[in-house]
Amino acid sequence: MRGENKRSVLVGIFVFLGIAILVAGILTLGGQQKKFVKSIHLKTVFDNIGGLQTGNNIWFSGVKIGTVRKINFYGDSQVEIEMNVEKSVADYIRKDSKATISSDGLIGNKIIVIYGGSTEVPAVEEGDRLEGVMPLDTDKMMETLQVNNENLVEITADLKVLTGKIANGDGIIGAVMTDSTLAENFKTILVNLDRASSNSLRMINELNAFTAKLNKEGNLFNDLVTDTTMVTDLKASMESLKSTAENSAEMTRKLNEITDKLNSSDNSMGMLLNDPAFAESLKSTMQNADSATYNLNKGMEALEYTWPFNRGFKRKAKAEEKAESGN
Structure with missing residues (x-):
């Protein structure tokens, strides 16, 4: 009898410990999953959720603020995500905030990250839909890396x-x-x-x-x-030089006209300079005039000794002698 009571007490103790552990586990999991925290429901839509599951965490500014509540198909081929977000954090999330899918660590579980939003826009409310931004496709990244690796190999070979x-x-x-x-x-x-x-x-x-x-x-x-004054004087001098140059050009033009006339035989001076026959005739005339002048001088000297003029020349000579003696 005593052994049975002892056995019953031990069973009761183990049952109590099991229940306590179960309750603690439920509370722990509930705390991690934000089951016992007041929350609001938000939605977002993605073309591809890349393995996101119900219960995955939601992060905002590096802090876990909720979990994925439900995953539904939306439209033709999109996926709608319903999120439980702590109500106390909702005041910091704006209606123009965006949601994207990321990973918890390098190869960890998928998570949703809420970011952005401007202070001028009101905070989110129950049932609001956030804009979903598709993350970088890992497969495309690997394809790009593979192409880059091939190019790097070719470059290395060429460099070698x-x-x-x-x-x-x-x-x-x-x-x-x-x-x-x-x-x-x-x-x-x-x-x-x-x-x-x-x-x-x-x-x-x-x-x-x-x-x-x-x-x-x-x-x-x-x-x-x-010096503005010197500039004015210089301008005046330049104008004067310009006027002088114009006058010189005009004088040169007239001299050219005179030269052309002198080179022509249709005027007296041009005939004197350019007509040989006229020059010979003028030369002969000058020689005749010189000869006539010489003969005239001889005639005047001979006239002094002729009878009508002899007495007059003698008087003139006496008058000149008297004037010279008086001086």
């Missing part, structure tokens, strides 16, 4: 061939790297370039110094740039 040719001295780069003569020439070119760069720098410094001198007050160039 290129380095082999360089090592063998093929091509310009290989010749430069293996031929000492080309290396010396290249070094000389670099020295010349460095010298040219130094000369260019010196020239720039000299130009800067020259420019600084030009910009000093009292300098002609500086006065031309800054």
Whole structure:
């Protein structure tokens, strides 16, 4: 009798412990699944949920705020997700927030991540639908990585061939790297370039110094740039030079006309300069006039000794002698 009571007590203790463990487990799982927390229902739609299941977690700003309540087909081929979200967190989720599917860790369970939203938009309410954003497709990423790997292999093979040719001295780069003569020439070119760069720098410094001198007050160039009065005088001088040039052009044109006339035989001066027959005739006339003048002078000298004029010339001579003696 005593043994049976003892057995009954032990069974009761184990049953009580089992019930306690069951209740604790239920409470723990319920706490993790947010079963005993006041929540609101939100919805979102995806083209492909990628293995998302009921009970998977929902995260917002790195904090777990709820679970996936239900998964329904929607429209032609889309999937609607119903979410239980803690009511205390709903005030921070805006109506323009977005939902996407992610993974809990590298190969963990699928989760829904709520993000975004602007403060100007009101907070979500019971039954609101958030915009669903499809995540990156892992299969497409792997295909892209595979293509990139193939391209990388080809690039590596080409690079191997290129380095082999360089090592063998093929091509310009290989010749430069293996031929000492080309290396010396290249070094000389670099020295010349460095010298040219130094000369260019010196020239720039000299130009800067020259420019600084030009910009000093009292300098002609500086006065031309800054003195408005000198600019006005210079403009007036240029106008005067322009007028003088126009007058010179006009004078040159008239001189050309005179020269043309002198070169022509249809005027007196042109005939004098260009007609040989007229020149010979004029020369003969001048010779005759010279001869007539000589004969006239001889006649005048002979006239002094003729009777009608002899006495007059004698009086003139006496008067001249008297005037000279009086002086």
